[in-house]
Amino acid sequence: MAKTSDGNLAPPLITKPLSEVLRLPVGHVDMSTFDPAAKAGFPGDKQDAPAMTDALAPELSDLQERLFAAGRVEESRTQRILVVLQGMDTSGKGGVIRHAIGMVDPQGVKIKAFKAPTEEERAHHYLWRIERELPPPGLIGIFDRSHYEDVLVVRVHNLVEESVWSQRYDEINAWEEDLVDQGIVLIKCFLNISSGEQKQRLIARLEDPTKHWKYNPGDVDERAKWPAYQEAYRAVLERCNTERAPWYVIPSDRKWYRNWAVAQLLVEHLRALGLQWPVADFDVTAEKARVAAS
Ligand code: AMP
Ligand code: MG
Numbered sequence: 001m002a003k004t005s006d007g008n009l010a011p012p013l014i015t016k017p018l019s020e021v022l023r024l025p026v027g028h029v030d031m032s033t034f035d036p037a038a039k040a041g042f043p044g045d046k047q048d049a050p051a052m053t054d055a056l057a058p059e060l061s062d063l064q065e066r067l068f069a070a071g072r073v074e075e076s077r078t079q080r081i082l083v084v085l086q087g088m089d090t091s092g093k094g095g096v097i098r099h100a101i102g103m104v105d106p107q108g109v110k111i112k113a114f115k116a117p118t119e120e121e122r123a124h125h126y127l128w129r130i131e132r133e134l135p136p137p138g139l140i141g142i143f144d145r146s147h148y149e150d151v152l153v154v155r156v157h158n159l160v161e162e163s164v165w166s167q168r169y170d171e172i173n174a175w176e177e178d179l180v181d182q183g184i185v186l187i188k189c190f191l192n193i194s195s196g197e198q199k200q201r202l203i204a205r206l207e208d209p210t211k212h213w214k215y216n217p218g219d220v221d222e223r224a225k226w227p228a229y230q231e232a233y234r235a236v237l238e239r240c241n242t243e244r245a246p247w248y249v250i251p252s253d254r255k256w257y258r259n260w261a262v263a264q265l266l267v268e269h270l271r272a273l274g275l276q277w278p279v280a281d282f283d284v285t286a287e288k289a290r291v292a293a294s
Helices: 018-022 046-054 057-070 093-099 147-151 162-181 195-207 209-214 218-223 226-239 255-272 284-293
Strands: 080-087 109-113 140-144 184-192 247-251
Touching: 018 247, 018 255, 046 255, 057 255, 080 093, 080 255, 093 140, 093 184, 093 255, 147 162, 147 226, 162 184, 162 226, 184 226, 184 255, 195 209, 195 218, 226 247, 247 255
Parallel strands: 080 140, 080 184, 109 140, 184 247
Antiparallel strands: none
């Protein structure tokens, strides 16, 4: 790691936007071409990761505050960010929220974890419960699982007929297109872990009593359906990867890379909004005089 003039260690600089490196090209998807242990776009080694990730915190915080401020002003109220986290069990959706999203002021984020739908939710269209959790103006929305479960777990477990789920890809594309039109920037992240790494993480959960709460015996049954899930993810990544709502494939076997990558993607997308501080809608000079005289 390079040293700065005051002798501190400076984190290495990235040379290419990560959103370019990890953005999945539109078109045919072959899952075997993704390396879950890759460190794509990361300019250092594991030892650089904490400094690289921490280095994002001040900018992330500044950008989030700008977004929040913009949410108060009529003309910029439409600007919103939605991070969609999908991945197999143990891929680290919770870890990303803790370590990457955790750097943002909690007042500026709206996090929603989607579980199996309730009876009430099942009585509605599958997008109904999703729509209700979209981030309001000024907030960064985080989805831990999402509408994609309706073409993942639902497809793998035949929870609805194929004639029903097979219609959903186009429907999701149209719905997301509509969100983008409304000013919502989607950052769809597929946390890609290998089957071997998942096994290690499940074993680690069992060996550590402080992690037993995270272990769900049902995860092993899901694991047995690994190939079916891979095919379901492949279909999602191929059919729901559009120019305006692309997927980012995040190599997730290395937790430190995964956390840095999602934080970096978030910073890049926030930067791209070009957020300006709202201009005062009152006379600043006059207000200064009033405060001084008070
Ligand atoms: P977890 O994220 O580990 O807390 O588990 C949430 C569970 O909810 C997972 O087993 C998901 O597959 C399940 N789930 C989420 N969305 C749906 C859905 N639309 N239909 C059925 N199951 C779902
Ligand atoms: Mg789970």
